[in-house]
Amino acid sequence: MDKTQIDNLKEKLFYNPKHASEVMSDNEIETADGFCEGYKDFLDKSKTEREAVDTIISLAETNGFVQFIPGEKYNAGEKIYYNNRGKSVILCVIGKKSIIEGVKIAAAHIDSPRIDLKPNPLYEDTSMALFKTHYYGGIKKYQWPTIPLALHGAVVLKDGTVVKVCIGEDDEDPKLVITDLLPHLGAQQGKRTLSDGIRGEELNILVGSRPFKGDDSSEAVKLNILNILYEKYGFVEEDFLSAELEAVPAFKACDIGFDRSMIGSYGHDDRVCAYPAVMAALDAVDPDYTIMSVLTDKEEVGSDGNTGLDSSYMQYFINYLAAMEGYDGYEVIRKCECLSADVTCAFDPTFPEVLDKRNSAFINKGVAVMKYTGARGKAGTSDASAEYMAKVRAMLDNANILWQTGELGKVDEGGGGTVAKYVAKLDVDVIDIGVPVLSMHAPFEVVSKLDVYMAYRAFYEFFVQ
Numbered sequence: 001m002d003k004t005q006i007d008n009l010k011e012k013l014f015y016n017p018k019h020a021s022e023v024m025s026d027n028e029i030e031t032a033d034g035f036c037e038g039y040k041d042f043l044d045k046s047k048t049e050r051e052a053v054d055t056i057i058s059l060a061e062t063n064g065f066v067q068f069i070p071g072e073k074y075n076a077g078e079k080i081y082y083n084n085r086g087k088s089v090i091l092c093v094i095g096k097k098s099i100i101e102g103v104k105i106a107a108a109h110i111d112s113p114r115i116d117l118k119p120n121p122l123y124e125d126t127s128m129a130l131f132k133t134h135y136y137g138g139i140k141k142y143q144w145p146t147i148p149l150a151l152h153g154a155v156v157l158k159d160g161t162v163v164k165v166c167i168g169e170d171d172e173d174p175k176l177v178i179t180d181l182l183p184h185l186g187a188q189q190g191k192r193t194l195s196d197g198i199r200g201e202e203l204n205i206l207v208g209s210r211p212f213k214g215d216d217s218s219e220a221v222k223l224n225i226l227n228i229l230y231e232k233y234g235f236v237e238e239d240f241l242s243a244e245l246e247a248v249p250a251f252k253a254c255d256i257g258f259d260r261s262m263i264g265s266y267g268h269d270d271r272v273c274a275y276p277a278v279m280a281a282l283d284a285v286d287p288d289y290t291i292m293s294v295l296t297d298k299e300e301v302g303s304d305g306n307t308g309l310d311s312s313y314m315q316y317f318i319n320y321l322a323a324m325e326g327y328d329g330y331e332v333i334r335k336c337e338c339l340s341a342d343v344t345c346a347f348d349p350t351f352p353e354v355l356d357k358r359n360s361a362f363i364n365k366g367v368a369v370m371k372y373t374g375a376r377g378k379a380g381t382s383d384a385s386a387e388y389m390a391k392v393r394a395m396l397d398n399a400n401i402l403w404q405t406g407e408l409g410k411v412d413e414g415g416g417g418t419v420a421k422y423v424a425k426l427d428v429d430v431i432d433i434g435v436p437v438l439s440m441h442a443p444f445e446v447v448s449k450l451d452v453y454m455a456y457r458a459f460y461e462f463f464v465q
């Protein structure tokens with residue numbers, strides 16, 4: 001064989017995942033960059049699961065979706081949404097085929113790691129007012145002090161009134177902050193391990209320092225803060241007991257790199273899959289199969305709770321659709337197919353030791369498909385079948401969608417899970433697919449614009465094929 005023949009043989013036999021620069025035209029890159037402008041806007045408006053639901057419903061209604069009414073009959077092409085307690089939402093377009101052919105489901109989560117307030121958060125110490133917190137999800141606690149924080153969420157009064165709170169997002173808004181020790185006095189702290197560098201009970205948020213005017217008694221600073229909150233929002237200290245207040249980074253999404261090829265933001269995990277899944281559902285006009293984008297809550301704490309995917313809300317919604325055509329839910333659900341749309345770890349050249357280069361996802365190599373997640377010998381994963389992997393692989397290649405495989409770290413290095421196993425539990429074929437992320441779970445994560453766009457193309461193709 002001559003050199004050309006050998007090269008051809010290599011081309012035929014070797015698996016060589018491509019880099020975006022090899023396969024994407026300038027036009028397609030421009031389209032991808034344009035798509036990401038909408039994504040950045042979504043990120044800034046949707047920092048919590050409640051805000052994401054509001055933004056998604058508003059986008060859906062603008063695109064002709066109407067609120068689902070149980071028992072109502074919907075016809076092919078009709079677009080509906082199901083709002084689960086304001087914290088998770090399903091977008092659904094009724095297909096031309098009967099529901100008994102199954103539903104195509106893309107499931108992403110809209111909660112992100114953050115700092116929640118404790119039920120009784122506010123206290124005063126040495127004339128400073130602070131909030132006690134309990135962090136939510138897997139964070140490296142040392143990353144959260146000394147960055148500007150915003151407070152988002154809802155306080156529910158005893159009469160049921162929901163008071164929405166969002167402070168720290170406008171440029172002129174005050175921000176909040178967790179303090180850290182100065183290095184001059186950090187010698188003992190420096191001897192702690194990194195994971196213990198800042199402890200859970202040290203994540204106290206500074207919220208004020210001026211006393212209530214004319215009050216020289218104790219807790220005058222706390223009184224002043226409560227009075228400000230009462231005048232602005234109309235709630236009192238006891239109302240914190242029925243509140244969900246979440247401190248998140250106050251900064252906005254922005255381009256990263258001199259070439260603007262990446263986006264830095266809080267909460268890419270998993271809005272970077274949620275937004276493409278939403279846009280794919282909005283763009284999937286008159287699909288053959290009934291399609292659903294499920295934007296769920298609670299993934300970062302194990303999918304427990306009635307707004308997470310270990311609850312039955314998605315199954316019950318499919319039961320309603322099945323009943324509409326006179327079928328039992330189980331007859332439909334076992335025919336469903338699902339893309340579990342969640343991020344994966346991107347290879348970081350600064351920390352190569354934890355990743356197997358041959359099985360890791362890289363930024364700019366497209367959306368990553370993971371046959372399994374889990375840890376310690378694949379524990380806690382649904383591990384998609386080779387048959388389903390083959391089907392998804394063919395779908396992506398046939399549509400010229402740039403994709404790669406990925407694995408969350410070397411064997412026994414760590415690991416993680418997604419909603420895939422809760423979908424699999426329902427007797428549904430499911431595989432993990434998502435965007436590679438640098439600095440995952442940090443207050444400021446990084447993704448590649450081209451990968452975000454490829455995630456959108458993958459979900460859209462899945463819906464309309």
Ligand code: MN
Binds near residue numbers: 269270342
């Ligand atoms: Mn995730």
Ligand code: MN
Binds near residue numbers: 269300441
């Ligand atoms: Mn996560």
